[in-house]
Amino acid sequence: MLKCPKCHTPCSGLTTLTSEVLEVRNKDKTPYLRRRRKCKECGSVFPTREYEVNELLTIMSSVNDEEIDLDANQTRLAGIVNDIEQDLIELLEWSKQIDKNRKNLNKHKNKSKKEGSDVN
Numbered sequence: 520m521l522k523c524p525k526c527h528t529p530c531s532g533l534t535t536l537t538s539e540v541l542e543v544r545n546k547d548k549t550p551y552l553r554r555r556r557k558c559k560e561c562g563s564v565f566p567t568r569e570y571e572v573n574e575l576l577t578i579m580s581s582v583n584d585e586e587i588d589l590d591a592n593q594t595r596l597a598g599i600v601n602d603i604e605q606d607l608i609e610l611l612e613w614s615k616q617i618d619k620n621r622k623n624l625n626k627h628k629n630k631s632k633k634e635g636s637d638v639n
């Protein structure tokens with residue numbers, strides 16, 4: 520069962536009672552759909568991946584296969600690495616945004632303090 524990694528609340532599939540799908544990505548190089556879910560219980564955001572069953576079986580069997588299709592695996596790997604890279608870029612953007620918001624908030628706090636003393 521798919522659960523929130525933080526609070527372990529089970530995620531529902533189609534209905535969005537306990538988790539909400541924020542984004543769905545379907546890229547050329549990756550053999551899966553990537554969703555970003557938000558847990559409605561704790562607000563935690565986490566990614567999930569949806570594979571076509573045969574594709575997943577191929578991936579799983581290739582792990583034990585002695586004649587691994589290196590090219591196919593490299594393409595998959597490149598796609599996954601690219602995906603992780605995108606995640607990191609996104610995280611960096613978020614952290615920049617959070618930093619900016621924090622600075623603005625502090626500026627605003629200081630400003631309203633000053634303004635407050637002027638008025639009084």
Ligand SMILES: [Zn+2]
Pocket residue numbers: 523524525526527528558559560561562563
């Ligand atoms: Zn949760």
